C-alpha cells in the first residue's frame with residue numbers, strides 16, 4: 001500500500017544504498033562478521049526502485065536482489081568503501097545502511113590457520129592460542145561527508161543502531177552521533193539481542209541535521225521504515 005501511495009516520486013534520481021554486515025577475513029575459511037541481515041538496506045533499495053529511482057545496492061548480503069536494482073557485491077569494509085566511492089559519483093542520494101566493521105584483522109593468513117604448530121627445537125607441538133590483532137577500518141560515511149561539496153552533493157543518510165544505557169537514551173546517543181557524523185539524516189535504530197537484527201519489524205527515529213526535528217517510525221516493517229526514510233529524503237531535495 002505504501003509503495004502505491006507514493007507513486008513514482010523518485011523518478012530521475014540516482015541513489016546508492018549500502019547494506020549488510022561486512023566480513024573481515026582472517027584466513028581463506030574464516031572471517032570476523034556481525035549479525036546484520038541486510039534486510040533494512042534491501043528494503044530501502046526495493047522502496048526506492050518501486051518509486052522510480054535508479055538504484056545501486058552495494059552489499060555483502062546474499063538476500064534476493066529486488067527487481068530493477070543493480071547489485072555490487074562486496075565482502076570487506078575496504079571493498080565496500082571502494083564500491084560506494086565509485087557508485088556515488090553523480091548520485092543524488094547515498095544511504096549507508098551497511099553495518100561496517102569498525103576493525104579488521106591486521107594480518108591475513110593466505111593459508112588456513114592450524115590449531116597447533118610444531119615448536120622448532122624439540123619437535124613438540126605448540127598448543128598456545130593465537131592473538132588476533134585488529135586495525136581500524138576507514139569510516140566510509142565520514143569520507144562521504146568530507147567529500148561533500150565538490151563535484152556533486154548527494155544527500156547523505158547514515159544509520160545508527162543504538163541501545164539505551166546508563167549514560168544516555170537511544171535518542172541522546174543518536175543526536176550525539178549525528179553531531180559527530182554531520183550527515184544530512186541519521187536513522188536511529190533501536191537494537192538489542194533478538195530485537196531488529198534479522199527481524200522484520202523495526203522502531204526508528206529519523207533525525208535531521210541542524211534541527212530538533214525527529215520523526216518516530218514504528219514498530220513498522222522494514223519496507224515501511226524504508227518508505228519513511230525516502231519521504232524524509234524527498235523533503236530535503
Ligand code: CTP
Nearest residue numbers: 096097098100137138139140141158159160161
Ligand atoms: N559507518 C561507515 N564506516 C565505518 C563505520 C560506520 O560508513 N567504518 C557508517 C554506517 O554505515 C552507519 C554510520 O556510519 O551509517 C554509523 O555507524 P555506527 O557503527 O553506528 O557508528 P560508529 O561511528 O562506528 O560508532 P560506534 O560503532 O562506536 O557506535
Ligand code: CA
Nearest residue numbers: 099100101102
Ligand atoms: Ca561502528
